[in-house]
Amino acid sequence: MKQTTKEKRIEHRLQPGVLTLSGFMGTDKRYWQEIVAADEAKLEELGITAEEIADRMQYFTDQSWDLFDRELELEGKFSVETEVVRGKLPCPFSHAGIYRKAFTILTRIDTGESLRWSSLNLHLIRDHHFFEGIGSPFRLNPEDLVRILF
């Protein structure tokens, strides 16, 4: 794939050791644009938009933000907590803003399935439709998100 200078810069920032220890690509050999396109196709198949998913994730993060070290039960089937640690991360797509290292852990009480996302995940999904490469520690599969979040 022929990449522009800007796209190459993004590709570089997604690699391990640039912004985060393990980077955003995992073991995925695809270009980030291909990952975005594949996940967008999956979203269409699932009948949902990235923004709708991000809205739902943001709701859980907001609800648990001030309950430090405590879980909150929501809607009778979710347990959620958000932990904030020191530090902030910039967006690898050079989007304006920086994101707290805040991790939300959502568990479905009925199935025991759980998801973990960071503030940066939320931004990457909402604004860039980037769910990260397969094998990345913070990769979120659209199918898992739809199944667990709603």
Add this chain to the structure above:
Amino acid sequence: MTELILRDIGILTLVSVVFAIILVIAQKVLNNYGILKIRINKKRDVEVQGGNTLLSSLADKQIFIPSACGGRGSCGACKCIVTEGGGPLLPTEKPLLTKQEIEGNVRLACQVKVKSEVQIEIPESIFNIRRFRTRVTKIEDYTYDTKGITFTLLDPDKISFKAGQYMQLESQPYAKMKQKVVRAYSISSKPQDETSFQLIIRLVPEGICTTWVHQYLKEGDEVYLTGPYGDFFIRDTDADIIFVAGGSGKAPIKAMLEDLEIVGCNRKMTYYFGARTTKDLYLTEYMQHFESVFPDFQYVPVLSHAEPSENWQGRTGFVMPYFKERIENPQNTEAYLCGSPGMINAVTKGLIEMGVAKDKIYYDSFG
């Protein structure tokens, strides 16, 4: 025919080379800003090589403006007032500045290039900040994810700081990390130790600097730090004190208590330490020893996720419900908080509801 083609190629090559040389010379001339003056607080001048960022130009003159991201424009810590010569506000700065800051000529020192004479305003305390070459002399495991690191100063060999202030640690390249990063950590030892200091560092998942500290840093290593920074320190009053910390937020409170032990303190003090389980508690006996040092001090660990198997006999849940056990006179109470933004928000709300004045609540937020 071939001769003509070769001649044309030769001419074209020559023209290209000439243009390239002109371009290189022009670039050198146009980008050479020469030696420029930075006027600080209307009374002190430093001369720097033009063309570099304000942050690095000042650092070259041993003036260290705080920066947690090493000048990448992502942390927003290197704010300073630029009254002249900063050029237009850049799109990279806008997201990190409030409307009031923009109106007040606040800029990010890492984004402003020194291309003409510049006038800036910075806090006087910044002149006390130095870059220290140190040696790691002790690494202690406090919990499964928290270490205490002692740094002995090599050059300069002495430091002056206030208990509660923080240092910026420079990590070195390791594994896949090709470049150093800079991160801020509170000093956890007393300021009377002028030749060394300790930091308490908790491992952050995927954290570049904390992974380096936990997995690569060894006793005997040479490490660079800058500091001290910050305005989180105990106010000299006679008010009662509530300390609240969680995780590595224990560091500045430990420094404050050690400092008070030396200078003496008769104030009523209570220290609430929030942790998830008994595995997250550390330095408990050491903190309890302050109960015999001060006339009225209590250390209160509170666990949020204590398992029945842990047989925890202490307090559980949030720390806030326990404030009423010790706060008798909210109007004469100060609070010092260190931890996550969620913790700071919740505790601040709880204290204000009890009648503690908002301007008496001081905090160092992880956010």
